[in-house]
Amino acid sequence: MKNDPFRASFESLEEFADMVSEVLHCPITIEDANHRLLAYSTHDDRTDPARIATIIGRRVPEKVINSLWKEGVIPSLLNSRDPIRVKTVDEIGLGNRVAVSIWKNDEVLGFIWALEIEKTLGEEEMDCLKRAADATKNKLIQLQNRKNKKEEQFQEFFWQLLTSHLSSNEEIINKFHALQISPPTLFGIAVFQFTKELGRDDEKHIAYLLKTIQLPKILLHTIDHQQLILFISLDGTQQPVNKLNAFCELFVAKMKERFGIESIVQGYSSVYCDLVKVEKAYKEAGTVLSIKRKFPIEAKDIHGYQSLGIYKYIDVLIEKAGTDQNENYSLKRLQEYDKKNNTDLVETLEVFLNKDSNVHEAACALNVHTNTLNYRLKRISEIGEINLKDPNQKITLYLDLKLEKFK
Amino acid sequence: MKNDPFRASFESLEEFADMVSEVLHCPITIEDANHRLLAYSTHDDRTDPARIATIIGRRVPEKVINSLWKEGVIPSLLNSRDPIRVKTVDEIGLGNRVAVSIWKNDEVLGFIWALEIEKTLGEEEMDCLKRAADATKNKLIQLQNRKNKKEEQFQEFFWQLLTSHLSSNEEIINKFHALQISPPTLFGIAVFQFTKELGRDDEKHIAYLLKTIQLPKILLHTIDHQQLILFISLDGTQQPVNKLNAFCELFVAKMKERFGIESIVQGYSSVYCDLVKVEKAYKEAGTVLSIKRKFPIEAKDIHGYQSLGIYKYIDVLIEKAGTDQNENYSLKRLQEYDKKNNTDLVETLEVFLNKDSNVHEAACALNVHTNTLNYRLKRISEIGEINLKDPNQKITLYLDLKLEKFK
DNA sequence: GAACGTTTTGTGTAAATCCACAAATAGAAT
DNA sequence: ATTCTATTTGTGGATTTACACAAAACGTTC
Known part of the structure; x- marks a missing residue:
């Protein structure tokens, strides 16, 4: 076995991406498990539209993710530790490339992408990519730990909002800033009721989906027994209620399509500006769910508190x-x-x-x-x-x- | 002054009618103040359709009354003690005739009609008719007294119904029979709210109107402060609710048209078969009135409890x-x-x-x-x-x- | 099975709706 | 004053409605 160039320690993921790029002579992109951009090589300026969009948006565009799911690329990456070759998909500006997943025990932490521009990677280079993936593992674990800590803070904050633990608007806004989230001027709460208690795997599926659906922005989310609760920003949307509705239907459809999870019952609140009203909104979403329980046929297509209509008074x-x-x-x-x-x-x-x-x-x-x-x-x-x-x-x-x- | 043939006493009004008929050589009809037939001459068989209809129905047909009001005949009769000549109105089968009102002090007790078939009454005969009217006065007073006593029994019975004083259907039906009213199988209660306390004159106007409107049948009526309460039979009506509605509007229109009484607010109940539900129906009519008070503009054209619609729940x-x-x-x-x-x-x-x-x-x-x-x-x-x-x-x-x- | 009333379907016409597109108008921002 | 946008009104055409009338189908009753 030849000398492994990735054994050497490296300061940052960017540095590492450049190193891999130099060894393989092609542009390299490193993503986390939710397709957020972690690092990309800069020494090689050959690229394709999908990569540009990813770098600009700091994440893989939603339509690219959708396409990769449809083509079976992502499922394969989640199943195998070996590099996979992806062929050009012109409609979304995706050139030929090779991808490999980064593993920690049985869990995928992220992906490395290598663009095959003007050249095709040989077997040896594929193997090299696999070793590169292994080498990033520790770095990603660290990142994940840091993220988990932040995630816990998010969770706590969200529950404070849901239980009206924070009573002044100013206080809430400060907290948002402290967590480096820009507070929304318009928001809604959505609740998804699953048929079983949500486990760790489900959580990951959900987190994955929420991160990859790019609009509207899910600022906070948490899981409570069989329920998934979302805090959704509706800033800059022309028709916030319609947007919210479309999102909820999309989410349910994707959960079924990608993870085979069915029979999710959805409910979302009115749209509010006042951040103090999170609890009220949460209760509204709950009301929708309870009415759906009582009138499953009649209220089948009603998800929003607004559209409850007469059922609000029933x-x-x-x-x-x-x-x-x-x-x-x-x-x-x-x-x-x-x-x-x-x-x-x-x-x-x-x-x-x-x-x-x-x-x-x-x-x-x-x-x-x-x-x-x-x-x-x-x-x-x-x-x-x-x-x-x-x-x-x-x-x-x-x-x-x-x-x-x-x- | 020549000898007055009407000075002689007479047994019945029928006998009297025949006598007048013989003197004047024309058919005679005697009505009470509400245009109910009291007596008619039989010795002369010349007649006209209006008279036939009156005799068959034991009352002057509604459309004839309407026409006589429009022509100003009835108002004149109510204003003057002198006979009045009425010209042929073909549409309603009314031939030429002369009418005179029967007075007791300042009150009209009834009318005498003389048909002018083939001959026209001269001045002397007109005067004779006037004297005949005077001669019937006492007979009519007696009739009125008897009627007043019956009226009191009706009143008492109606209030028993309105207050659910009679609790079994059978008991109610017996009472109906005792008062010689055939109990309705379908009925409604209507309440009319006037702007002032109802006096003796108003009562007479109302009684007059109720007696002359022939359909639907007003079985009982009573007055309570500013309210007129009606018990209406809807037997044999195809569309009872619509009929009821039409009647209420007609009543209000006529009160204004004939007696200049305005701003009557009307309300009527649901339609019921069960006679025990009179009180409930009465309350419903009251509910309509109270909602009209709260929402005068919105509920302007709603009179029935049925048609309250959402206001029932408001x-x-x-x-x-x-x-x-x-x-x-x-x-x-x-x-x-x-x-x-x-x-x-x-x-x-x-x-x-x-x-x-x-x-x-x-x-x-x-x-x-x-x-x-x-x-x-x-x-x-x-x-x-x-x-x-x-x-x-x-x-x-x-x-x-x-x-x-x-x- | 004939007669009856009720319901369903078909035909035709005038009126109304829905839609897209264009022109005129009004108000506000610059 | 000019530009811009939102609103109002006009025109035209395919579709739908409302309504009247006729024919067919169906079920009940005798």
């Missing part, structure tokens, strides 16, 4: 309806008619209302001709003595229909 | 919204935008929702082009992050808009 409505015990006359009449004549007027009405009074859509949903639906609606308004152009009446019917389901 | 909603103190994010954003840019997005949204999402109507109401409204709606959904096709979101906005008005 408990008091149920209570009120219970004490007054007044049935809706129109519904009663329709139900009687349905029973007597074997028709589906009540169901028709409900679908029609669910579809926002759109005859076309409702007819499709019911698998009937639009004229049929129109005929039924005419009958409904006759029998139930309903004016289907009066929003107040329609809303009442909508509410009473929903209420009836949960009696 | 108190608990206000309470809930108060304790939670969560503003609607979308509305907040829109309000901010309105303030900043001097626009009317919130108002636009409200009108749009009030008009049941009908672009055309809403645009008219706002006095803008439909395209303008469409543009605004697009902006509204962008700025408020609202999906205007989601009924749940729209309902929430509607509710929150209404709630905001009463904070």
Whole structure:
């Protein structure tokens, strides 16, 4: 075995990257397990767009990560200690390169990338890269320790926010600065409910995903039994609520796609500026989850506290309806008619209302001709003595229909 | 003065009617103050459709009464003790005739009608008719006294119903029969709130109107301070609620038109079969009135408990919204935008929702082009992050808009 | 099986909606 | 005054609605 150039100690990861670059005659990039840039070689100025974007953004761009997952590159790196060759993917500006993962026992700490510009690495050089990966291990462990300590501080701070332990806005902002996070001017809290207690592996998966999804920015996150709680900055977003919603759906989709974790129930709060309202926001997300538990079908596609809509009021409505015990006359009449004549007027009405009074859509949903639906609606308004152009009446019917389901 | 044939005493009003008929050589009809048939001559079989209908129905048909009011005939009869000539009104089958009112002091007790078929009454015969009217006075006073006693029994029974003094359905039905009213299988309670304490004159006006409006049937009525309370039978009506509503509006319109009594606030209950529920119905009508007091503009056109719609729930909603103190994010954003840019997005949204999402109507109401409204709606959904096709979101906005008005 | 009422589907038309695009207007910032 | 942006209004065209009327299908009753 020839002399190993990486045995020598080195001051910084940058220095080490340059050294590897010189030995292999190609640009080198070192990332942590979450694809954040740790170091890159500078002596060689040949590069490709993906690498430039990585260096500029201090992280691998999300679309590049997505592509590498789809191509199976990252799964392979997570499974094998040997270098892997990645072929050019033009759409994302990724040139030919070789990658190797950095291991500590059974855990991947990071990756080394070597760009194959103008030359291709031979077997010996691949082996050399593998040894380089081994040599960075200790350095990465140190980094991780430092990060873990910081992570603990984050955790503590987040729980202080969630329990309103910090009462003044100023105090909170100072703490943010102390942790070197710029405090958001607009934020939301999201909670994801898993089907089982979250273990160390899940935590890593989650952390990985949160780090690689680049927008919106997850400033803080923590895990509480079966729940993942996120503190999300929405600064600079045009439509914060929509953004938040899109993120939550994306997160759930990726968890399933990448790690096969299913049945995650999601809920997120209103959007706030006032940092004192973190606890309120946290409770709102909890409310969403609890309503989803009660009304799994109806609230299936509702994730945000904003969009809870009438369900926000449903408990008091149920209570009120219970004490007054007044049935809706129109519904009663329709139900009687349905029973007597074997028709589906009540169901028709409900679908029609669910579809926002759109005859076309409702007819499709019911698998009937639009004229049929129109005929039924005419009958409904006759029998139930309903004016289907009066929003107040329609809303009442909508509410009473929903209420009836949960009696 | 020549000998007065009406001085002689007579057994019954029928006998008297025949006598007058023979003297004047024309058919005679005698009515009470509420246009109920008291007697009619039978010796002369010439007649007209209006008279036939009156005799068949034991009362003057409603449309004939309406016509006589419009023509000013009834007002004149109520003002003057002299006979009045009425010209043919073909549409309602009314031939030429002469009428005179029957007086006791300053009060009209009834009317005598003489049909002018093939002949016209001369001055002397007109005078004769006037004397005939005077001669019926005592007979009518007796009738009235008997009726007053019955009226008192009705009053007592009605209040027993209103206060749930009678607890079993059977007991109530027996009482109905005892008072010679056939118990309704479907009924409602209506309450009319006047602006002042109701005096004897008002009572008479009301009684008159109730007796002359023929459908639906007012089985019982009573007056309580500023309120008129009605027990209305809805038997045999296809659309009881709509019928009830139409009646209430008609009553208020007629009170204004005929007696100049304005600002009546109306409220009516749900429709019930169970006679034990009269008190509940009475309370419902009261609830409508109290909500109209709180929301005079919004609930202006709502009279029925059924159609209260969301206002039925508004108190608990206000309470809930108060304790939670969560503003609607979308509305907040829109309000901010309105303030900043001097626009009317919130108002636009409200009108749009009030008009049941009908672009055309809403645009008219706002006095803008439909395209303008469409543009605004697009902006509204962008700025408020609202999906205007989601009924749940729209309902929430509607509710929150209404709630905001009463904070 | 004939007669009946109710429901469903098809046809046609005037009106309304949705959309994109262009022009005119108004207000604010520079 | 000019530029810029947001708003309002106009035009046109494909789609959808509302409504009326006719024909077909279905279930019930006799």
